Amino acid sequence: MFENIEITKTSKKHLKQIYDLYMSILNEKNTMWTVSSIPTVKSLKQSLIDSKTTSFVARLNKDVIGIVVIKKYDGRRSHVGEIGYDVKNEYRNSGVATLLIKNILKELKKTNIKYLIAWTADYNEPSKRMMKKFGFRKAGKIKNGVLKNGKYYDYILFQRAL
Numbered sequence: 174m175f176e177n178i179e180i181t182k183t184s185k186k187h188l189k190q191i192y193d194l195y196m197s198i199l200n201e202k203n204t205m206w207t208v209s210s211i212p213t214v215k216s217l218k219q220s221l222i223d224s225k226t227t228s229f230v231a232r233l234n235k236d237v238i239g240i241v242v243i244k245k246y247d248g249r250r251s252h253v254g255e256i257g258y259d260v261k262n263e264y265r266n267s268g269v270a271t272l273l274i275k276n277i278l279k280e281l282k283k284t285n286i287k288y289l290i291a292w293t294a295d296y297n298e299p300s301k302r303m304m305k306k307f308g309f310r311k312a313g314k315i316k317n318g319v320l321k322n323g324k325y326y327d328y329i330l331f332q333r334a335l
């Protein structure tokens with residue numbers, strides 16, 4: 174574990190560094206990501222800084238090295254939130270995502286969210302491991318929902334009650 178990791182609520186001042194973090198993951202040689210559109214700092218502002226989003230960043234020496242985001246759905250699904258998490262490559266497997274998820278789960282107690290869901294590609298072993306570690310259960314899948322390097326993989330839906 175890295176010392177001096179600081180977990181704080183995501184704010185506008187972190188957006189540029191979050192953008193850099195996402196781009197570094199997108200540019201990984203064998204990226205695990207399944208994003209449908211490439212973010213911009215402007216699109217991140219719209220998606221991260223709004224009343225339906227709860228998000229924390231992990232910072233090391235003021236640099237954003239990880240992020241967790243929960244997006245609350247609307248209307249009759251407003252008791253459901255979708256979680257996503259990302260950590261810079263060089264800081265993985267040291268408990269950063271675990272720390273971020275623990276923090277956001279505490280924060281969720283202040284909201285009306287009753288269920289969390291998450292989507293992950295079947296090839297994403299670290300992400301599936303995170304799901305299991307935090308008590309998510311497989312709730313369904315889109316068969317062959319992800320195409321990676323010319324091969325189809327299932328897109329798995331996980332769910333957990335809070």
Ligand SMILES: CC(C)(COP(=O)(O)OP(=O)(O)OC[C@H]1O[C@@H](n2cnc3c(N)ncnc32)[C@H](O)[C@@H]1OP(=O)(O)O)[C@@H](O)C(=O)NCCC(=O)NCCS
Pocket residue numbers: 198205206257258259260261264265266267268269270271272292293294297298299300302303306
């Ligand atoms: C998924 C991700 C956020 C995990 O972040 P992290 O900070 O490395 O996670 P942690 O160190 O807290 O925990 C990692 C867990 O995954 C396990 N893990 C790490 N690498 C693994 C691998 N290649 N295969 C299987 N399990 C792995 C670790 O053993 C650990 O489990 P444990 O605590 O039970 O031992 C990180 O790998 C990542 O950013 N990946 C790229 C982006 C991504 O895929 N995001 C999720 C999209 S659904």
